[in-house]
């Protein structure tokens with residue numbers, strides 16, 4: 001079966017017979033082919049369409065193949081160029097390649113030879129495009145744009161990430177579980193001058209204590225029973241990039257001493273090695289433990305703490321930044337919805353939004369993700385209603401009632417109305433007792449209830465003609 005070829009090729013050749021031959025052969029091979037009889041004409045066609053490859057003759061009257069290469073290379077996302085030359089001097093080929101041509105073939109040539117070069121050029125091009133696309137995806141995923149930060153406290157975090165981009169100073173990220181420590185660690189790396197280098201993460205709580213040293217610093221073959229081959233270790237792997245030491249609070253004291261030495265000397269010595277290896281690594285560490293308390297009870301070394309804590313980022317719990325809850329929920333729902341087949345444009349009902357705002361989120365953003373994932377699975381259409389939220393979220397145990405009111409952008413009058421109505425509800429509709437509790441006289445309470453009824457566009461159904469005693 002011939003390979004599927006979807007690329008488009010432009011053939012530029014002044015010799016009509018040759019032009020037709022090339023066009024026919026490349027079309028037969030499955031490519032989409034256009035042709036031009038002069039360099040100037042070819043450049044015009046190249047400018048007006050999107051080509052993956054230009055196959056051009058060198059010697060043509062007026063404008064030659066070199067000029068064409070120059071013109072093509074000036075295009076945005078220029079196609080690959082293969083030059084055909086009858087004058088197979090190596091200088092000509094070098095000049096073409098220097099101008100940006102991918103390769104050249106010399107006349108006379110077999111058509112198979114051209115096919116091979118074209119396939120190679122197009123293969124390389126599609127690989128390059130793939131790499132560029134993956135790079136863009138990584139940037140989208142870990143760039144600052146992917147971090148939802150509506151609250152002032154998170155905006156401060158993001159602006160600090162930006163400000164430390166050029167530095168190589170160690171960063172310590174603290175925060176409750178699920179607050180986004182790993183997300184921020186990656187953002188630090190991908191927005192730093194080391195972004196092209198590796199980001200190597202290790203969860204120190206997940207590696208057995210006996211293996212941490214060789215995992216981090218490597219070992220030589222035969223250094224211990226199971227060491228069957230040399231292993232470079234994560235610090236060497238992270239050279240010129242960033243190492244993310246997650247759950248640093250779990251590191252045992254002897255290993256803390258070894259880590260400190262590496263950070264001070266910028267050198268690692270693999271187990272069983274006789275020489276040190278220099279490493280250029282930025283360290284970002286994270287923990288949800290209170291390291292200061294650990295300093296006090298001697299379970300974390302003070303000197304290591306100060307090494308790691310050159311820049312400190314403390315991620316606020318979600319309950320202290322209610323402004324972020326709905327934007328985060330919308331961001332998460334957009335991602336979840338896009339993954340459904342067919343894609344769904346998920347929304348939150350206003351009641352569901354209020355419940356999310358009132359809940360105290362002990363598991364922070366990760367818990368919000370889980371709640372919404374469940375909601376998407378349960379809800380029928382595209383609207384997540386309060387029924388689609390788990391009962392503990394529906395229970396309304398407001399952690400930060402005023403914070404939630406701020407996030408809802410309530411006015412004082414709206415807040416007053418909601419409070420009055422809630423107290424009245426709590427007093428089973430008894431206005432005398434509600435007024436007492438609110439510190440209002442009954443007349444004022446009636447007047448307010450009247451106003452609310454008017455706002456709702458109806459006469460107060462609850463107001464008796466004679467005030468009750």
Ligand SMILES: Nc1ncnc2c1ncn2[C@@H]1O[C@H](COP(=O)(O)OP(=O)(O)OP(=O)(O)O)[C@@H](O)[C@H]1O
Nearest residue numbers: 146147148176177178179180181182183288365366
């Ligand atoms: N501000 C934010 N914007 C967008 N997504 C976020 C934000 N904060 C957290 N997330 C998402 O929430 C999830 C949990 O974040 P992450 O894993 O970084 O938290 P963590 O603090 O490392 O948690 P743990 O302590 O449990 O390891 C991730 O999927 C992350 O992408």
Ligand SMILES: [Mg+2]
Nearest residue numbers: 178181182246
């Ligand atoms: Mg984490």
